[in-house]
Amino acid sequence: MRVLAVQQYFGLAGKAIRFIVARPFYRGDVVQQMDAIGVQSLGIVLLTGFFTGMVLALQTSVQMAQFGATMYIGRLVTASMIRELGPVLAAILVAGRVGSGIAAQIGSMRVTEQIDALNTLGVDPIKKLVTPRLIAALVMMPVLTILSDTVGIAGGNVIASVYVGIPTTLYWRTVWEQIASGGFVLNYIPTDFVQGLIKPFVFGGIIAITGCFFGINTKGGTEGVGHATTRTVVVASVLILVVDYFLTQVLLFLFG
């Protein structure tokens, strides 16, 4: 059964990806989902990003003070935010907020026979429901992550200048040093950015497909919808953390 489920999961993902380039395009649905996934998640992602940046600065300042290296707070905050915490935290928040919503919505469409209705009206539910959510998540997750990274680094700036007394100009110079230190892809794009943007792109896909998968396979009425949402959040979060590890290994291998 488990093996079958994994197969179905990838089957769903494959079909949803193929439909991205197949007519008809449901532009209205994509825009609506971008709003639901991206715009409406903005507040929570920014808030947590800001606090994460602050706590990073706070923790590193204590550690760095032992070596008299507090001026490098900016570098550490930046590296952590862009490479790891920005993408992973934003993704986990979105998995909880959006993934569960996708599962609940599609799950209740399943139990009220709306999925069957789509089928009987000659429309592939994957194309109509899954692909727009996938596109929206693939586009919006990197955007959310960039914003989260930015406010996180800004949060670090607040702590660095207020608690540690590092001038803002110095802080931002160390931020830039960190970004430039990894080198550039195609001469212009810092490798840290590449790493930091591939991750949310992949995580966005995981969130959308996981939510849709459990939603479509909902069984057993409203109780089933509850199960579907819970499973989505658990599975998507675990997948994000596990995939993050392997993705990091690959990216470090590629970009160092």
Added chain:
Amino acid sequence: MSDAPDDAKGAHAPPESPEERRRDADDGPRLRRAEDELRARFGEELREGEEAQERVGASREAIVELQHVSLAFDRPILENISLVARRGETVVIAGESGTGKSTILKLILRLLQPDSGRVLVDGEVINDVTYEEALVIRQKMGMVFQGAALFDSMSVFENVAFPLREHTLLSDEEIESRVREKLEFVDLEPDRVMDQLPAQLSGGMKKRVGIARGMAANPAIMLYDEPTSGLDPLTTGTITRLIIKLQRELKVTSVVVTHDIRSAFRMATRIALISERKIVFSGSPEEMTASQDRYVQDFLGGV
């Protein structure tokens, strides 16, 4: 994946055992009395049904056909089901809850595939068509779901317009006039309901919008899953009249799954009674009331 066999409307209600059914058999006179009684009770409905049969006539081509269809998931659901609906006919599939009646509709729509036997729609065997081909074949059919299954994120207008937007190249004005026409057909005031969301509608109105959506693309076949269940008697009458109106004015072929024998008698040209996975009776409503079969009598008597 969406046609995974996960929704064979649970056949878990244990059917009455044959012993119980035979318990007080061999009473011919009692049955004849029962027949008269049924005639008295359903006289009017039967007359309506007869009219329907006259309109259809006999020798028309089969448009929906099941040939010796069997289906099992964990347990057998249907065994050796054969059923024909000719053009313009209204075939009612009746039976106790949980006997796989709705599964037959899913087979016709090819949401499910039979384990053995053949399903034909409009002369075409649909057993082995691909998922994409099935999507096209389904456009010949309009399905009305038990719970209406309206898309709850869309307005009534968008719901009815959905099949038109998907499968036709009609302009926005043409779509709007078609939606209005269909809503009027089901006795709804377009201007009043068009912008409402399904959640704002009553059960009977939802059903009617469901019928309007099902017939929006003018399909040749209409399928109804328990069209009158969960409705009050008045609304039940309205919906039944609507189905009759559809068959009368638009000459569509209908397959109706119901356990409401009263409305079945009113609209059916033929009734197939299902019990324990098999068709135990098939014939006109007239023949049904005249049937000496113990189970048929019990089923009608239990109404």
